[in-house]
Amino acid sequence: MRVIVVGAGIAGVACARRLADAGVDVVVLERDLVVGGRMASPRIGGRRVDTGAAYFTVRDEGFADVVSEWEAAGLARPWTAELAVLEGGSRSPERGPMRWAAPGGLASLVAALADGLDVRFGHDVRAAGPGHVDGERAHTVVLAMPDPQAERLVEPGTPAASVLAGRGWRPVITVVAGFAQREWPELAAAFVNGHPVLSLVADDGARRGDDAPVLVAHTTAGLATAHAADPAGVVPAVLDALRDLLGVRTSPEWVDVRHWPHAAPDGTREEPFHLGRDGVALAGDGWGSPRIETAWRSGTGLADAMIAGRST
Numbered sequence: 001m002r003v004i005v006v007g008a009g010i011a012g013v014a015c016a017r018r019l020a021d022a023g024v025d026v027v028v029l030e031r032d033l034v035v036g037g038r039m040a041s042p043r044i045g046g047r048r049v050d051t052g053a054a055y056f057t058v059r060d061e062g063f064a065d066v067v068s069e070w071e072a073a074g075l076a077r078p079w080t081a082e083l084a085v086l087e088g089g090s091r092s093p094e095r096g097p098m099r100w101a102a103p104g105g106l107a108s109l110v111a112a113l114a115d116g117l118d119v120r121f122g123h124d125v126r127a128a129g130p131g132h133v134d135g136e137r138a139h140t141v142v143l144a145m146p147d148p149q150a151e152r153l154v155e156p157g158t159p160a161a162s163v164l165a166g167r168g169w170r171p172v173i174t175v176v177a178g179f180a181q182r183e184w185p186e187l188a189a190a191f192v193n194g195h196p197v198l199s200l201v202a203d204d205g206a207r208r209g210d211d212a213p214v215l216v217a218h219t220t221a222g223l224a225t226a227h228a229a230d231p232a233g234v235v236p237a238v239l240d241a242l243r244d245l246l247g248v249r250t251s252p253e254w255v256d257v258r259h260w261p262h263a264a265p266d267g268t269r270e271e272p273f274h275l276g277r278d279g280v281a282l283a284g285d286g287w288g289s290p291r292i293e294t295a296w297r298s299g300t301g302l303a304d305a306m307i308a309g310r311s312t
């Protein structure tokens, strides 16, 4: 059987990895020029910066095995189990699961998983349906991306189209700010609660382990929605918020802005993926709670179901 996977985020790559390892003929089509999707680590200010996902957690046993391989290869490291919570002018610690980071940026983990796979970049897929992607034939078609992106590709009236319809996804605008020196209190990352501008701030130098004085701030969905047509317009409000919340008084030497129109889905789904009898399948972090680990599990579980000949 030939499988076409659309999307080289961790869900699509995990799916293709499992299929390829089982001897299945699989190709991945990606519109971007790099793998990773929302695990994005572009080079900004002379180094990689995690502009999408901030970190990952590890609960699933199968995912833990993959993470062990990344750790052994020096690609991933346990970062912190304690984040800060900033709320109403106060700061408190919040202990939780170990958060993992990647010295080379989170996208490097997806690149490692994709090693040796047939990934075709710069292919912005326009149409996918039973047995085909943009006119190319396939036994099974996997759409591994946020629901609104997949919805644009599938034929109306198909089972996949009805599964995808009507689910809201929240946006985020990420502002990356590079400073001459670190002038904020020691901080791994902080959840910002009840704030009109920010939802999370991370110290990218602490996260990546090179101590670069770089902050990465994620806006609230409300602010990102208001600035959908002008993402860079959030920068003054974000810098004001960093001053208020962290006491950052100097202006950054540079800023960079990334808009994520579909950062995370509203609500969660019970099913880990969709595999229709018509050979159109759906995977990603929309299937379960929206996390890196969920996306990996979704893609991997879908591949296992395809290999076993199951459908949902």
Ligand SMILES: Cc1cc2nc3c(=O)[nH]c(=O)nc-3n(C[C@H](O)[C@H](O)[C@H](O)COP(=O)(O)OP(=O)(O)OC[C@H]3O[C@@H](n4cnc5c(N)ncnc54)[C@H](O)[C@@H]3O)c2cc1C
Pocket (backbone or CB within 6 Å): 006, 007, 008, 009, 010, 011, 012, 029, 030, 031, 032, 035, 036, 037, 038, 039, 051, 052, 053, 054, 055, 056, 057, 123, 124, 125, 126, 144, 145, 146, 149, 153, 172, 174, 218, 260, 262, 263, 264, 283, 284, 285, 286, 290, 291, 292, 293, 295
């Ligand atoms: C700002 C932000 C913060 C986050 N923080 C965290 C966090 O701290 N911890 C955590 O675990 N998770 C976090 N997440 C969520 C995490 O990034 C996702 O759960 C995970 O990366 C989803 O992977 P995916 O493969 O399902 O989708 P994606 O990574 O979105 O991959 C989809 C891929 O499909 C491609 N694509 C889409 N349409 C087409 C098309 N028509 N043709 C070809 N290719 C196409 C895209 O370019 C992309 O590469 C965060 C996400 C964002 C945006």
